[in-house]
Amino acid sequence: MANNKFIVGLWDHEEVYLHAIEHIRHKGITIYDSLTPFPVHGLDEALGLRDTRLHTAGFMFGATGTTLALTFMSWVMTTNYPIDFGGKPYWPLPSFIPITFEMTVLFAAWGMTLTYLVRNKLWPGRVPRIFDTRTTDDRFALIFEADKLSDSELNEIKSLCTAEGAVEVKDKTFAEGE
């Protein structure tokens, strides 16, 4: 594991927290992660995160499902095993649509879910890194990587957090494999 040492700054108010993020980023300090008990409006913009590409992936998965369903049914009904169903054409497109729709939804849903889990490293057996248990309760946390920073840089980040209204600043070190 590359990063085992972190600095965790904790805030108790979202407005102060949002301003702190802006000021800290303005100083050119990289924020490793941000943890909040609830979705904070404007946080994405403050952190400068780019738009998620999950929905693009979802569209691709959906299109795959559409294509697969349509080509498979068309192949079966026209080439592989053509049957006259109630006088309908051998290529009865309208009756393909519901199944095509279902396949689109299935592929999009599974594809997006799995992509999300893989991208967030949420596979079974993973030991989660918990920076502070109160981030699910009433604390807004900012995480900074500490491995490659010198002591003076670490102290600068810590004092900056305190100056920006952090109620608590602490070091957090994870054991190997955690």
Added chain:
Amino acid sequence: MTEKFEFTDKIKKPLIYMMLAGLLGLVAVFFLHPENHHARFWTNLLTNAYFFSGIALFGLFVVAATQLAYGGWQTLLKRVFISMSAWVRVGGTLLVLILVAGLLDIHPLYDHAKHIVHEGAGIPKYSTKIIYFGSIFWVSRVVAYAVLWFFFSVSFDKFFAQADQTNPATYKKSKLWAAAFIVVFAVTESAVSWDMIMSLDPHWFSTLFGWYNFASYGCAAWAMSILLVLFLKSQGYLAQVNENHIHDLGKFLFGFSIFWTYLWFSQFMLQWYANIPEDTNFWVKRFNEPYFKVTIFGALIINFLFPLFFLIRREAKRNFRMISFGAVLLIFGHYVDFFNYTSVEPNWNSAKHGHHAGGHEGNAALTEKGEIVLFAEAKEHTGNHTATDVATTQDAHAVEATHGEHGAAEHHVADAPNNFAGIGLAEILVFIGFLGAFLFMFFMNLAKRNLVPENDPYLKEAQRHHVTWA
């Protein structure tokens, strides 16, 4: 802080010109298309009166639904939605007049339904239709819808402009008003679609027709609200409305487009699959006419494929130019959708064959023994294309029966189905005229009171509305 819309001459004048253009279109289509007792004139009136009434009614529905759902984001736009409904005060009246004119034999739009009432006595499957299409019952139903819409449009306008909206008692009352309207809306919007549109072809059924109409003018209404809000913004009003509100309106526009497609397809596929002559005939009449084949699939492309690939993007919904383009296209698309429903039956081949050449009588005659005599006259004209239509299906018996009755001699070119309705200059002018009248009513109502409900308890929520990524 209190912002009021001013209905200036600069806005008024173009609207008056639009209405004059519409009047010109109506006069032109009345004199240039006298076929079948000026059916095209009346079709134009019906399509536009119904379409814009639907858009207007949907404005009230949005207010009622969001009020019940504890919505906050729409508060800044509440007056826009309520003012959109001002048109139903005229549109409802127009619908009543159109129906009364039809029942007084001034125009032939509802002749198929009248035919059932006059000559369907004793046929079991018409026993309930005769009651439903009884003149008095029919007209009083539509009058009831018009009166209810008028009442709710005026009441909502007054109620939500009251000063004491933050008072808990008033707030509770607003929920009651909204709930009452939802019930009234659900019943009347379904029933009016049967009474005014589905009754053009009374042999054809679609159990989701009310929903279908709701989705169709729903799309048009969201699109209209986007355009109206953006127009007001461009005039310097509603400064607090930003791309987040437009984004939400755009999401609804996108969602309703998909919803409309779902209903369009559900309706089509079941009838295509079941292949019951009375249902299939509705589609055959349209698909046998190249013009309507184009408008039906054109509407499907505009109303489904376009939003699916264009409006799905976040940027498209947040960019005022892009969403305006989408909104204009979707209003046009859903007008074409209603045009497809209203314009075929009244204008179907009737110039040559009189009123009752719908084609479905032919089929009705095939399925019901007693009717062969009853609708013999109508069948003579329609038997030929009924036969060719049904020939593509498995209904071998029906084909045999028709051929047996009339023989192949009927299949001559002069009798090929044709239709004298289309989207021509007249249709465009009449649409513009109705749009002008709709907007005139809208702006007149909007100018009456403050643009933003200052005392609404949800106002803060709307002002701080923010759509995050997701």
